[in-house]
Amino acid sequence: MSIFHITDTPDWGQLKINLTSRIHAHPIENARISISYTGVPDETLEELTTDSSGQTDTINLPAPPIEYSLDETNELQPYSEYTISVKAAGYESIQIAGAEILSTVTAIQNISMRPLIPDTNQNSIYVIPAHTLYGNYPAKIPEEEIKPLTESGEIVLSRVVIPEYIVVHDGSPRDSTAKNYYVRYKDYIKNVASSEIYATWPTNTIRANVLAIMSFTLNRVYTEWYRNQGYDFTITSSTAFDHKWIPERNIYDSISIIVDELFADYLARPNVRQPILTQYCDGRQVQCPNWMTIL
Incomplete structure (x- = not known):
């Protein structure tokens, strides 16, 4: 499959980032965030700071033409990939490589940060794999759409419950x-x-x-x-x-x-x-x- 290059005539997608503490889910203010192309991680495109709600402004980022994701015969990558690096006082740094930006829609990146352990310099790195419609993944193993519930000792809920x-x-x-x-x-x-x-x-x-x-x-x-x-x-x-x-x-x-x-x-x-x-x-x-x- 062919890869989208930023030198192509792009459309635009949007990105908004929300930061919270993993311990109390409190918003993290004044975090420093840098955005770069995943293929060129050392060249910063955007620098953002979170507000009192732990949120950044919504920014525009180049993305492949929207037709790439709407045409089922298309083999070109329909999204661009960005690396998001986050630093906040008192928290572990975090880097997410491969955030996917599609044309015309807003990508929402929710990040829950771990409080920093004293006298350490920890950094969490996540690499997002290809979208299932673009990458290669194992095919689903067929199953019956209605499961038999007659086996002895089977544990089954008495009613359908929407779990939290x-x-x-x-x-x-x-x-x-x-x-x-x-x-x-x-x-x-x-x-x-x-x-x-x-x-x-x-x-x-x-x-x-x-x-x-x-x-x-x-x-x-x-x-x-x-x-x-x-x-x-x-x-x-x-x-x-x-x-x-x-x-x-x-x-x-x-x-x-x-x-x-x-x-x-x-x-x-x-x-x-x-x-x-x-x-x-x-x-x-x-x-x-x-x-x-x-x-």
Whole structure:
């Protein structure tokens, strides 16, 4: 696949950054933030400072033409990649490489910073992998959309519950070295949607995909699918088993608004209590007859 170069005639996307303390979720004021191209990390493009709410101004950044993300036959990278470096007094420095900026939409980078341990100089670095519609990821392993709930000893919730938090295992289920993350349900859905669809798509297309992601996730919650197999998490970040979730990745305003609108909804069959395990594929890199496609 070809890579977008900034010398091409660009469109513009937007970026807004929100900083909070990991301990008390208080906003972090007067943090110093530098923005650079991920391919040229030492050349600063923008320097920002957070206000009393822990937020920066919304800035414009070059991005590939919007058509790149709307044309399903396009093989050019539809987003530009930036590195965000953050320093704040009393907190560990943090660097996020690969923040994705799409044309015409606002990328929202939420960052939770760890208080600095005295006499240390710590720096956390996160590298955001390629978007699932652009990179190469394992195809979903087919499962039944309605799980049988008749096995002896099975743990199943008595009703569908919208959780406040879920536990995300950042790897395949059997990878015991992968880290577990406690993530707010809505934040998880926003992260997955931003990782698996493009925020430039029409509103109703985004809405349909978000609904599918939520229904799949709530099926895992309702059936306690992984806990019933002896694991201590709700869902994984492996595309072979679940959806792609990426620590510290940016989300988008167009997706965030729709998740806030639909967060308590899911898909179900008549006379079936559990949410449908709504599996889908991109319809281009992976073909999946009789499944939903996101393109």
